Amino acid sequence: MKRGWYGKYGGMFVPETLMPALEQLEREYRKLNRDSNFKKELEMYLQEFAGRPTPLYLCRRLSKELGIKLYLKREDLVHGGAHKLNNTLGQALLAKHMGKTRLIAETGAGQHGCATAMAGAVLGLDVDIYMGAKDVERQKINVYRMHLLGANVIPVHSGSMTLKDATNEALRDWSASVENTHYLIGSVVGPHPFPMIVRDFQSVIGKETKEQILKREGRLPDSIVACAGGGSNAMGIFYPFIKEEVELYAIEAGGKGIKKDEKQASHSASLCVGENGVLHGAMTKILQNEYGQILETHSIAPGLDYSGVGPELAQLCEDGRVRAEMVCDDDAISAFYTLSKKEGIIPALESAHAIAYVLKNADEIGELVVVNLSGRGDKDVESVARLEGVSF
Amino acid sequence: MGDPSIEESKKVVEIIEKSGADIIELGLPFSDPIADGKVIQRASERALNAGMNPDLFFDLVSELNVKVPLAVMTYYNLVFKRGIERFVRDCSTAGISGIIIPDLPPEEAGDILRACRKFSVEYTGFVTPITTPERIEKAVEVSTGFLYIVSRLGVTGGTTSISPLKKLLERLKQYEVPKAVGFGISSPSQCEEAISMGADGVIVGSAIVKLVGERKYKEIEEVLRKMKEGCLRGLKRRIE
Numbered sequence: 001m002k003r004g005w006y007g008k009y010g011g012m013f014v015p016e017t018l019m020p021a022l023e024q025l026e027r028e029y030r031k032l033n034r035d036s037n038f039k040k041e042l043e044m045y046l047q048e049f050a051g052r053p054t055p056l057y058l059c060r061r062l063s064k065e066l067g068i069k070l071y072l073k074r075e076d077l078v079h080g081g082a083h084k085l086n087n088t089l090g091q092a093l094l095a096k097h098m099g100k101t102r103l104i105a106e107t108g109a110g111q112h113g114c115a116t117a118m119a120g121a122v123l124g125l126d127v128d129i130y131m132g133a134k135d136v137e138r139q140k141i142n143v144y145r146m147h148l149l150g151a152n153v154i155p156v157h158s159g160s161m162t163l164k165d166a167t168n169e170a171l172r173d174w175s176a177s178v179e180n181t182h183y184l185i186g187s188v189v190g191p192h193p194f195p196m197i198v199r200d201f202q203s204v205i206g207k208e209t210k211e212q213i214l215k216r217e218g219r220l221p222d223s224i225v226a227c228a229g230g231g232s233n234a235m236g237i238f239y240p241f242i243k244e245e246v247e248l249y250a251i252e253a254g255g256k257g258i259k260k261d262e263k264q265a266s267h268s269a270s271l272c273v274g275e276n277g278v279l280h281g282a283m284t285k286i287l288q289n290e291y292g293q294i295l296e297t298h299s300i301a302p303g304l305d306y307s308g309v310g311p312e313l314a315q316l317c318e319d320g321r322v323r324a325e326m327v328c329d330d331d332a333i334s335a336f337y338t339l340s341k342k343e344g345i346i347p348a349l350e351s352a353h354a355i356a357y358v359l360k361n362a363d364e365i366g367e368l369v370v371v372n373l374s375g376r377g378d379k380d381v382e383s384v385a386r387l388e389g390v391s392f
Numbered sequence: 393m394g395d396p397s398i399e400e401s402k403k404v405v406e407i408i409e410k411s412g413a414d415i416i417e418l419g420l421p422f423s424d425p426i427a428d429g430k431v432i433q434r435a436s437e438r439a440l441n442a443g444m445n446p447d448l449f450f451d452l453v454s455e456l457n458v459k460v461p462l463a464v465m466t467y468y469n470l471v472f473k474r475g476i477e478r479f480v481r482d483c484s485t486a487g488i489s490g491i492i493i494p495d496l497p498p499e500e501a502g503d504i505l506r507a508c509r510k511f512s513v514e515y516t517g518f519v520t521p522i523t524t525p526e527r528i529e530k531a532v533e534v535s536t537g538f539l540y541i542v543s544r545l546g547v548t549g550g551t552t553s554i555s556p557l558k559k560l561l562e563r564l565k566q567y568e569v570p571k572a573v574g575f576g577i578s579s580p581s582q583c584e585e586a587i588s589m590g591a592d593g594v595i596v597g598s599a600i601v602k603l604v605g606e607r608k609y610k611e612i613e614e615v616l617r618k619m620k621e622g623c624l625r626g627l628k629r630r631i632e
């Protein structure tokens with residue numbers, strides 16, 4: 001296979017200025033990946049700072065109700081409240097070993113921004129976070145958290161003023177600052193080697209899950225369900241199971257249904273209905289109009305609200321290895337309530353999409369099911385309350 | 393193209409030719425221009441809001457009444473979505489002789505290079521101050537038109553100091569391909585310096601695009617004339 005490609009998807013579609021940085025990143029990553037000291041250091045941070053391993057929890061009440069055994073991989077318990085820190089700790093450590101002194105990152109809801117700020121703080125690196133001006137307005141608490149963690153948040157006023165524009169701006173910054181700065185991308189997207197590196201750092205989720213389920217049940221699950229925005233929590237839990245006989249489901253945001261016009265889609269389901277194209281450095285499935293202009297997207301879950309998806313995940317879907325499905329806003333919200341009331345866990349709205357899929361399709365996905373609970377819902381409490389007409 | 397309005401952009405191209413440009417680069421706007429600074433970003437947004445699209449672009453270009461060679465500058469997804477062969481054929485039919493795609497490194501350019509050969513359209517590679525010798529070879533190899541020398545790290549617009557380019561231009565002397573310096577070129581003295589150091593041309597983007605957006609057509613003429621004079625002074629210095 002061509003370097004940096006996963007079948008039809010992947011590649012490095014970036015300005016020449018960034019090519020040396022990507023080549024250096026790949027070289028250094030391959031070297032450090034084999035370095036036992038680097039691995040030990042990362043493991044220490046994952047355990048002592050992030051709180052790994054996370055539990056695999058059996059949902060007793062829901063399991064009974066659904067007539068299956070439903071386990072949750074509790075990434076909501078990772079420090080910061082989501083799986084994001086697995087990746088940011090890995091990449092920040094990598095950046096530090098490469099002699100970089102500054103991290104930049106894009107963020108939508110602010111989850112990845114906070115996780116980057118945490119990793120930067122703990123490793124003593126400067127952090128600048130690009131965030132769409134609309135998101136800065138919508139996610140004030142996370143903006144303030146980043147500020148508390150010592151990061152500088154830069155509002156982006158171009159384009160649709162959301163995640164894709166923040167990513168554009170981070171890439172622009174990086175092309176001016178490559179010499180001392182690492183671009184800490186937040187999902188399995190972007191040019192090679194990012195999709196590979198982020199997938200590897202997130203694979204800790206799947207490795208732990210495999211050990212835990214074998215210990216608890218003596219067998220592998222029938223299926224694993226994860227939500228997919230860029231696809232990092234999905235790739236992370238799927239990867240160690242790709243060669244096993246386990247059904248893998250990637251659940252995308254169906255938003256308000258499958259509609260689009262010249263500029264906007266009312267969903268973010270790039271795996272389900274996207275078309276091949278190049279966005280943010282990779283050939284993948286993207287939401288675009290007939291001319292190839294990128295569409296703005298919609299989801300109630302800010303972390304899923306993105307027009308592209310990781311190239312490797314796109315290829316796994318194309319190959320039929322992973323099944324891509326959609327869950328709409330309303331069903332995700334209803335799953336958000338269900339998990340809160342029946343299991344005492346308030347899930348992130350992103351993760352609620354995966355839960356919703358299981359609630360609706362429990363009779364078709366086997367008897368032993370694992371959902372990657374990618375994050376906790378504290379960040380979404382305010383927007384759900386607003387839907388109920390409650391404001392604080 | 394498409395800024396300040398679809399109709400006016402034809403007039404702008406004619407003004408630019410009249411002011412002494414030797415090649416005119418026409419931007420086909422993309423929603424997510426990652427190699428561009430604020431000025432070109434805003435112009436792209438305005439053009440897209442005015443309804444600019446590739447169909448319209450090729451129609452407009454076919455109607456242009458200019459004699460200098462034309463090049464299109466756009467992002468890869470628009471080319472890919474149209475179909476690479478179709479895009480290059482449309483360029484050829486509309487009278488465009490060169491293609492510039494800032495987000496397409498030589499590694500991924502195989503298909504478009506084949507199409508360019510087939511339809512006799514020229515392709516442009518990029519080098520920057522941090523491009524390695526191996527990558528310079530690759531960029532030169534794919535450049536059938538000119539080689540784009542990115543003056544500094546970063547995106548288009550802003551200002552640039554030319555002097556650090558001296559080393560790069562010296563390293564490039566051994567290659568016969570014509571070399572044009574771009575990114576942040578906005579003054580006659582930069583033009584003079586770049587040409588005197590061995591560049592064969594300069595590429596002026598944001599400085600003109602900004603004036604186009606403000607409909608300052610008279611100033612475009614003046615600015616370009618002065619830059620052209622700068623280039624000629626640079627050439628004289630180089631010969632001496």
Ligand SMILES: Cc1ncc(COP(=O)(O)O)c(C=O)c1O
Pocket residue numbers: 082083109111112186187188227228229230231232233234302303304348350351374375376
């Ligand atoms: C809790 C949570 N889950 C999922 C996602 C989606 O990202 P990915 O698909 O890369 O896992 C996000 C992104 O912000 C998130 O915060």
